[in-house]
Amino acid sequence: MLAIPFIAPNAYVVSLANMALINLILAASLNLLMGYGGQISLSHAGFFGLGAYASGILNVKLGVTPWLGLPAAALITAAAAWVIGLPALRLRGHYLSMATLGWNAILVVLFNQLVNLTGGPNGLLGVQPFALPGFEGFAGLKLDTEPRAFPLVWLASLLVMLAILNLLRSRIGRALRAVATNELGADAVGVDSFRTKLVVFVLSAAMAGIAGSLYVHVNQYASPETFGVATSILLIVVVAIGGSGSYWGPLLGALTYTALPQILLDYEDAELMLFGLGMLIVLIAFPGGLASVPDALVRVFSRLFASKRRP
Amino acid sequence: MNAKTSANLLQVDGLACRFDGVTAVADLSFGVRAGEIKAVIGPNGAGKSTLFNMIAGVTRANAGEIRFDGARIDHLPTFQRARRGIARTFQNLQIFRDMSVLENVMVGRHMRGSAGVANAILHGPSLRAEERAIAAAATDLLDRFGLADKAQMQAGALSFGQLKILELARALAGAPRLLLLDEPAAGLPHADADRMGEIICGLNREGMTVLLVEHNMRMVMALSHDILVLNNGRRIAEGTADEVRRHPEVLAAYLGEAEDA
Numbered sequence: 044m045l046a047i048p049f050i051a052p053n054a055y056v057v058s059l060a061n062m063a064l065i066n067l068i069l070a071a072s073l074n075l076l077m078g079y080g081g082q083i084s085l086s087h088a089g090f091f092g093l094g095a096y097a098s099g100i101l102n103v104k105l106g107v108t109p110w111l112g113l114p115a116a117a118l119i120t121a122a123a124a125w126v127i128g129l130p131a132l133r134l135r136g137h138y139l140s141m142a143t144l145g146w147n148a149i150l151v152v153l154f155n156q157l158v159n160l161t162g163g164p165n166g167l168l169g170v171q172p173f174a175l176p177g178f179e180g181f182a183g184l185k186l187d188t189e190p191r192a193f194p195l196v197w198l199a200s201l202l203v204m205l206a207i208l209n210l211l212r213s214r215i216g217r218a219l220r221a222v223a224t225n226e227l228g229a230d231a232v233g234v235d236s237f238r239t240k241l242v243v244f245v246l247s248a249a250m251a252g253i254a255g256s257l258y259v260h261v262n263q264y265a266s267p268e269t270f271g272v273a274t275s276i277l278l279i280v281v282v283a284i285g286g287s288g289s290y291w292g293p294l295l296g297a298l299t300y301t302a303l304p305q306i307l308l309d310y311e312d313a314e315l316m317l318f319g320l321g322m323l324i325v326l327i328a329f330p331g332g333l334a335s336v337p338d339a340l341v342r343v344f345s346r347l348f349a350s351k352r353r354p
Numbered sequence: 355m356n357a358k359t360s361a362n363l364l365q366v367d368g369l370a371c372r373f374d375g376v377t378a379v380a381d382l383s384f385g386v387r388a389g390e391i392k393a394v395i396g397p398n399g400a401g402k403s404t405l406f407n408m409i410a411g412v413t414r415a416n417a418g419e420i421r422f423d424g425a426r427i428d429h430l431p432t433f434q435r436a437r438r439g440i441a442r443t444f445q446n447l448q449i450f451r452d453m454s455v456l457e458n459v460m461v462g463r464h465m466r467g468s469a470g471v472a473n474a475i476l477h478g479p480s481l482r483a484e485e486r487a488i489a490a491a492a493t494d495l496l497d498r499f500g501l502a503d504k505a506q507m508q509a510g511a512l513s514f515g516q517l518k519i520l521e522l523a524r525a526l527a528g529a530p531r532l533l534l535l536d537e538p539a540a541g542l543p544h545a546d547a548d549r550m551g552e553i554i555c556g557l558n559r560e561g562m563t564v565l566l567v568e569h570n571m572r573m574v575m576a577l578s579h580d581i582l583v584l585n586n587g588r589r590i591a592e593g594t595a596d597e598v599r600r601h602p603e604v605l606a607a608y609l610g611e612a613e614d615a
Contacts, residue, residue, distance in 0.1 A: 206475045213462075213474035213481060214467045214488065221450045221461040228448030232528055233409065233436035233465030242471055 058189040061261055063301035064200040065254050070281045070293035070300075072250035075207050077279065078288030079216070080243045081223030082132070083140045085275045089147035090120045091250040092154060092270025094255025099170045099265055100160050109173045113256040120252030121245045128244040132237060139244075147272045152266035157223075166266030173260050192261045199257055203250050208290065210246075219243055284325050286334025295333040362421075363388040363532055363563050369418035371404050371587075378404040379587040382418070384533070391554065391564040394576045395598075396584035402567045403445070405584070406536055409565070410442050411435045422532070430547070437465045441530035443521045445537040445567075451510035455501055458509050458520055459492035462527030462545055466491075495523040499553070515546040522553065533557065535566040539573050551577055575599075583607070 073087045097119045107115070131142035154161050162169055166344040173195055177183030186192040202339035210216050223235045227234055259265045277300070285296025303321070307314040329335050362385030379401040386392045394402050407413035409420060411432035420428040427435050437443075441462075450458050465591040467488055469481045496502045499519050504512065512520060518538065525533060538554065539547035543599075551573050558564055568574050574581065575595045583591040583604050591601040598604055 075461050104441070209477040210471070210474050213477070213485065214464050214469055215471055216475045217453070217457055217461050220453055220457075221464075224450045224452050225448050227412070228444070228450060228524075230412075230432040231436055231442050231444070231448065232462045232524060233433050234461065235433050246471065 066297035072247040076247040078309040086143035086147035088274035089150040089249035095259040095265045098256035099259040109260045114255040116252040117249040121249040124248030132334030170263045286332030289334035292334035365421040390579040393578040400584040401587035439531035441525035442534035456505040462524035539570040
């Protein structure tokens with residue numbers, strides 16, 4: 044993956060790779076909450092936007108370096124998720140979906156209306172890129188082009204993926220999956236279901252905040268329509284297509300989500316329709332998403348061979 | 355309170371529960387001594403399940419007190435009662451079906467671990483050591499109950515009898531002091547029910563206190579040190595197997611049920 048900036052034919056392809064990695068962070072963090080935790084959040088794009096605007100505004104208005112903006116974005120989105128999750132996660136069923144749907148809608152209104160801070164519908168302009176500070180014999184380097192930003196985005200997504208893997212392989216990850224499959228059983232063995240769900244909701248929002256910070260400093264721009272409810276729904280589709288509850292599913296989902304629209308660009312008006320059609324086919328044929336395709340094929344072939352061997 | 359009741363591991367006083375005007379349990383008091391096997395029996399609708407759910411914290415009592423090891427627990431949510439040492443199995447299995455057999459038991463040990471989120475994400479040496487300890491304890495339990503060869507299987511793929519054993523192993527993984535068993539033999543063929551009885555007996559010999567609800571009278575009579583008989587949410591008899599068997603109200607309740615059926 045690291046070789047992409049060198050072998051890619053042009054900066055456009057590298058920008059797609061950056062976007063795919065940012066989408067990977069978004070899909071993987073949503074998968075942690077949805078695929079493993081069984082909680083559907085409809086404000087993942089909202090948290091993504093909150094992270095982007097938090098980091099971007101700190102930078103534009105207060106001159107805060109992106110290196111501080113990124114952890115600040117994570118903290119701010121985490122705090123927001125905590126406030127939303129505290130009441131919403133106490134109730135079972137679809138309350139989290141409802142509450143987060145409303146929350147995302149509110150965020151978009153704020154992004155549009157707080158013109159002095161966010162630049163309103165015109166977007167937030169003048170965001171500085173990440174920069175390596177200069178020292179003796181080194182002038183410093185602005186990560187202001189897509190190929191220059193790529194290693195940073197790559198490293199960040201790698202760390203997020205590693206964090207998720209580590210979490211899943213711990214008692215917290217097991218408790219999360221237990222709560223998702225059987226809350227009554229989890230309660231009975233001393234798992235605090237509410238706290239477990241809240242912690243993971245906050246964590247997944249913080250990761251979306253990190254993605255937002257990366258996005259705003261790599262693109263050096265953000266505008267409200269990127270972070271709408273529609274994007275939140277698309278992210279759920281991305282997780283489902285990749286394979287909800289599968290560790291590598293989000294990677295397949297993010298790659299598909301980033302690449303497919305480019306491939307379908309030639310079909311112009313039919314683009315969205317083909318995208319939707321492909322989505323339906325994948326989910327009907329492979330309910331476990333793209334990540335389940337190899338297993339499903341192995342099963343089909345072994346059944347074929349088994350039936351051929353019979354006289 | 356005399357010395358005898360205060361030594362009880364579990365003490366229930368004046369417990370009552372009503373659903374929409376229907377009294378499920380009324381003014382019920384009894385104790386479970388540390389180290390004994392106590393059975394709760396009674397005809398269908400006698401209030402056994404409601405009583406169990408109130409002790410476990412799934413159902414809230416309308417009145418009365420529940421004490422565990424001398425401290426009130428009736429205001430605590432289920433998971434906190436579990437953490438104090440009350441483990442349970444379910445009549446309708448509540449297994450984590452998508453997780454492996456080993457993972458099911460490891461979740462049972464969750465409360466004996468302490469690693470937080472940050473530690474889990476960083477995966478440092480202390481977390482690895484704790485994870486190894488949890489896995490080792492879970493593996494020991496699977497060994498003990500003959501499920502070791504199925505450790506990596508998905509739990510949902512086990513047979514009903516194996517799931518009952520798995521749920522028991524999961525309950526034991528948290529090192530409880532009181533085991534609530536909700537119909538441990540229900541649905542099991544004869545041989546498996548006998549094996550379950552032996553397992554419970556073995557646990558008790560090691561000092562485990564057991565409170566069980568069971569319809570299999572053969573098992574109840576063979577295992578229990580003490581039997582509590584409920585009918586219409588009230589206690590009608592309490593004592594050893596022999597005492598209960600001869601109790602006129604018990605005979606009437608069971609004969610009455612037989613006539614209704």
